[in-house]
Amino acid sequence: MRRDKIPDWNEAVAVPVEPVLDLHTFDPRELKPLLEDYLEEAHERGWSQVLIIHGKGRGVLRHRVRALLARHPRVAAYHDAPPTLGSWGATLVHLNVDKDGNIQDPATGKFFYNLDGPLGPSAWLWLGVGVVLGVALGAVWWWLR
Template identity: 45%
Template sequence: MDSKQHSSTPSVRTDSFPEDAVIVPIGPEIDLHSFRPQEFGPVVVEYLAEAYAKGFRDVVLIHGKGLGIQRENVRKILAKTPTVESFQDAPYGWGGKGATLVHFKEKL
């Protein structure tokens, strides 16, 4: 292939992400156990923005039970997020006090 031709396979610019970046697929839930404490806040904020943009009405943030520190950190972020209508402990089968169920506001 000469320099004027382009491959039909899309590529991702790897220089646009830090070397240790983690790409997380956006689904109806995210398990926050695998993130370091310094990543936790930015991951939650970015996840909420992407989940709302993708049209999810409800998502579950799995933070674990433990001492409740991460749960409180999640809820502080949720309280400041303008797209969040409400949040509560997830139903028992979805994690109970170890997860938070988030309900987004309707898109206008």
């Protein structure tokens, strides 16, 4: 084999994104960034549910996957897949997205609106700081008059 034909194993490889993610081919140390990127991509594509195959084994990977899902803002619910899709060797994840990118609270069904609009989240933070300072200065003025 010629030297210029040897692949660079450190180079990133594009993985096609599908509604099913099989974790058998990934390094367990890469689970957190992989799952976060995958769920964000699923959200951008507007998918309402995805299937994550972690295998049955001793349940270590299943536990780690579900711990990450429990804290992810795009996840409405998750549970064992139906028997035809892998049973307890896979987790069916329901995403809480709508077409505008708003996040739905699974408990109440209400949407939290996307604040990453033209102003961006930092602008909303500064707006909040400005309101608090305005109220504080108004209270001081009222007290001093």
